[in-house]
Amino acid sequence: MLAAGKSPKRRATRLRDSERTRERLLQAASREIYRSGFQSASLDTILAVAGVTKGALYYHFDSKEALGYAVVEEVIAPDVRGKWVRPLQSGKDPINALIGAVQGIPVRPADVRGGCQLNNLAQEMSPLDAGFRKRLAIIFQAWREAVASVLREGQTLGSVRRDLQPADAAGLLIAMVEGYGSLAKNAQDPKVMKAGIRNIVDWLRSLRPPGNRKRV
Amino acid sequence: MLAAGKSPKRRATRLRDSERTRERLLQAASREIYRSGFQSASLDTILAVAGVTKGALYYHFDSKEALGYAVVEEVIAPDVRGKWVRPLQSGKDPINALIGAVQGIPVRPADVRGGCQLNNLAQEMSPLDAGFRKRLAIIFQAWREAVASVLREGQTLGSVRRDLQPADAAGLLIAMVEGYGSLAKNAQDPKVMKAGIRNIVDWLRSLRPPGNRKRV
DNA sequence: TAACATACATACTGGTTGGTATGTTGGCAG
DNA sequence: CTGCCAACATACCAACCAGTATGTATGTTA
Incomplete structure (x- = not known):
């Protein structure tokens, strides 16, 4: 059904960008949770630290x-x-x-x-x-x-x-x-x-x- | 200077009432802090549990x-x-x-x-x-x-x-x-x-x- | 009884929260 | 060139937050 390896270079680049955003969110969240606890860690602060926007966050996480x-x-x-x-x-x-x-x-x-x-x-x-x-x-x-x-x-x-x-x-x-x-x-x-x-x-x-x- | 024991009964009653309110606030706060942590403990919830109002809280605590x-x-x-x-x-x-x-x-x-x-x-x-x-x-x-x-x-x-x-x-x-x-x-x-x-x-x-x- | 203080009660405010709805961009298949 | 979709960006929302301003009932004092 699915042809593996079809135009892999471009797609790989896109995917890597997306996953880097995800990773930055994880790291920023980890740091903020470490600092103030999960409940008190503000999403807005996490986003500011990660340097991404709310749209990106809710694209990657529910x-x-x-x-x-x-x-x-x-x-x-x-x-x-x-x-x-x-x-x-x-x-x-x-x-x-x-x-x-x-x-x-x-x-x-x-x-x-x-x-x-x-x-x-x-x-x-x-x-x-x-x-x-x-x-x-x-x-x-x-x-x-x-x-x-x-x-x-x-x-x-x-x-x-x-x-x-x-x-x-x-x-x-x-x-x-x-x-x-x-x-x-x-x-x-x-x-x-x-x-x-x-x-x-x-x-x-x-x-x-x-x-x-x-x-x- | 201050005459001790002057109309002590009424004053004592008032004081005891006031301190009971304070005590109820402390107990409710202790319980809510125990349940969800200090930062996440909501004052409104504490007040509901204690059965007192915000005015009483901010009279007793800054x-x-x-x-x-x-x-x-x-x-x-x-x-x-x-x-x-x-x-x-x-x-x-x-x-x-x-x-x-x-x-x-x-x-x-x-x-x-x-x-x-x-x-x-x-x-x-x-x-x-x-x-x-x-x-x-x-x-x-x-x-x-x-x-x-x-x-x-x-x-x-x-x-x-x-x-x-x-x-x-x-x-x-x-x-x-x-x-x-x-x-x-x-x-x-x-x-x-x-x-x-x-x-x-x-x-x-x-x-x-x-x-x-x-x-x- | 009039003035006054204690001990609250009620109603409100500005700021922050997690979450959403909608708009935009860039690559890519056909 | 066109349509399409992943990957965001922006603007907004109701709920909730700690804190405050003001009103009031109940004594106590003079």
Whole structure:
């Protein structure tokens, strides 16, 4: 029916322009949601930041809600995957991989003051909107599963204590990360986050088997 | 100068009426802020819930902001004091007192779904408004100091390990509580919070000195 | 009882919100 | 050259927002 590759150059150019507009909207929305929350993020402000008009927005998205969902799926989810899922699948020593991920948490003032995108949105919208909650829960689930998975792997390799439930420990790690993120955001102070990271790393080290404290 | 007790009955009645209106406004505002956040909480909705009119609101408070500050100081702060500061000063075994406080965290579906008032507001407003941040930071500070204080006391009594920094451990405890609260709120599932409480309690038990696992 | 203050109630305003209806442009197939 | 459609741009809208201006009932004071 459809001849593939028919006049592909021009069409490709047009499509790329359109998708760049969409991408700019996503980035601007992400930034504004990060700054003031989803409900308080104004569409007009998002449009001004993105440098596009309302017509373009409503051509690409059905509603503010749909724009928000797209931010979750196309900005936040890949970010978490890049920082917490893929790095843990790199075959390194599990505990070291986890320590690396924790130490990779950004601690610049701007990051600390703004908090965690995922947590921010979940805190605000999970009780209010099932669409957000479902999409955000998927991300949390993937995060937790990635941590639990690498801990299980470590248990079979002998570099992680066997007397611990990987799923429980993964939940605790995430709770610590988000909890310290909250404290640091409230204090508006990177030192709080840095101290938290040290505590989490200490805890991670305690997950090694007793006779195996120094494995690279 | 001022004759005290002059026609006290009538004046007292008037005053009590007025303060009851103020109290109803605070409670309604607290509830609406809890439901939708400070920025998205509508004054008209708060007034409808409180059953008072705009004139009464602006007689008692200068602005929405002032109303929010009053909620922090007169609703949230006493709540935290009642749950985390006073119970820890009761002279019980420190670790047991902390375990009691953690197990006292409400896990009814409505509480879990709504999250922690203090954390909710801090997450939303700390980066946006210094007035909120200052008032909320005072509460966090008192909470942390109460926990650290009881841990120090336990160290001198010998019921808490000496190789731990009370301030650090207090921060970690609060991070865990808030972190699990966030996870449970996002999952909208009391089971997550219950599992978190178990993990926190286990961690608290590990703070006893090695030969002192069962005291009281 | 007259003057006055407290504690509201009512009606309104200018600005902002998400959303829509309609107009315009540029490439491209026929 | 013509018609057509994707990809916007512009102008507008009702609803809602925090805040205000003004009216009023109920005591208290002199």
